[in-house]
Amino acid sequence: MLRNLPWLSVGIIAAMLFMAIFAPLISPHSPIDQSLPEKLIPPVWEEGGTAKYILGTDIFGRDVLSRLFYGARVSMIVTALALLVGGGVGLAIGIVSGYVGGRLDSLLMRIVDAALAFPTILFALLLAVTMGQGLQTIVIAISLLLWARFARVVRGEVLAVKGRDFVALARVHGCSPVRIMATHILPNVLNTFMVLLTLHVGVVIVAEASLSFLGAGVPPPTPSWGLMVAEGRGKISSAWWLSLIPGIAITLVVLAFNLFGDWLRDRLDPKLRQL
């Protein structure tokens, strides 16, 4: 199982998790305390940089490195919650839709079609304006993006599992539909579900960063990578590190999760190749 493990990806993912979990311990400074006299100090290797602020400071004199650590934390929390909510709802709907079939199935799949046909970012922005910015809003917004994709793929898997003998046997044995779905169908679609989860981590991180960039994410001053890129945008000609460093972090982490997801899919569920 561990053969050919994409070590580089695993390393980047581990580093990000470490940053996210231990952010309060490893951050040299506060991520939100401002220190205006020390604003816009470049990273240590540039001229004018100091070892006190390894990756420099932003327009308010906040430490970029500490904000990067805390930003990893925001990314991870949003990702975990959105995958839990969006993925969970998608899994449940996919199983019920596939197993029950008939009118319910066609109704649910019409809704899935509609949800996939309309760009969810617009609803996410609408939610941010009506409900106000916050963790809750962004998790709901990203879950809206995820559930339909999960539901569609899981439903397809359920259709394949449903026709197998052990399901018929369970039915003959007198199991209730709920029990069959929970104990016989669910375990058989978990592999697919896990692969879907990993393949969507990158999607969620980019979605969160994009929403934060557009001013519809977690509200400032809470550091988020997307927000950091947005805040540094106006200073790109004089203070490149503000935008480029968090951007590199996003790309690296998304890349790592995507490569890891591809690897996991090839291992667990090669049928999903088309995704």
Next chain:
Amino acid sequence: MRRYILQRLWQGVILLALVTTIVFFLGRLTGNPVDLMLPEDATEEDRTALIETLGLDAPMYKQFGIFVVNVLQGDLGVSHRYRRPVVEIFFSRLPNTLKIVPAAMILAMIMAIPLGIVSAVRRGSMIDRVSGTIAVLGIATPNFWLGILLIYVFSVQLGWLPSARMGTPLHYVLPTITLGTFLVAGFMRLIRSSMLDILDSEFVKLARIKGLSETTVVWKHCLRNALIPVLTLWGVFMGGLVTGAIVTETVFAWPGIGRLTFEAVIFRDYPLLQAVIIMDAVLILLINLMVDILYAYIDPRIRLAE
């Protein structure tokens, strides 16, 4: 064919109804619609006038009726920020977006079709590996960051290209690349994987046995089939394209509807945002319908099915 198109049109109408309903209820159920609809400095008279015109003291179903009638008449309210009817603003910005989106799509096609085909035909070659890497990177790089990176390299460091707003043809270069990159990556991967399937299929073997040249087999027999998944998965690209347009226009201060959407969010201009979303939905439906027709045209299995 006609039945297929009608069915698609019907689905589009349902989607539009759904979007309108959601927009309406989100605006009413979360807090006070008067505060959402009016700028902060609105007078008491403005408030009474708004309550009057939108029927905000009437029961919800009547309000919804008024809303639907207004939407159908193209009356979507007045923007806080611009103090002009939102529909008017939308149409003044639309042409600018319609200048970069097709450019990005053409770029994507020019890049993705040949690279996807060559990667599939010469599997494992240098070109395959390089384009595979580009695709993986292109998918992992968010548009907004790519845009800023391009500005940093080509405008700030090299000084070759302008970094914002419209004007000369040079102004199109960076936004087009920014918006097109994710499409290039997605199209290329899709075309490659479907080409690999098709190169293996029976009719390709037959075409080869008939003695057709490899060029004819690949470019005529295979390509047409390889493009089908691109159209099937169009919905996924559409979502990315809308997000991409919002982000790209924001980064490059491009005065299109993407930038307008961003302004609506930043200035909490609810009437503007609600209008942009409904108008976007109409636009997306029209584009999807065109894609469906194209799909039927390319794939005879759909055109001829009754």
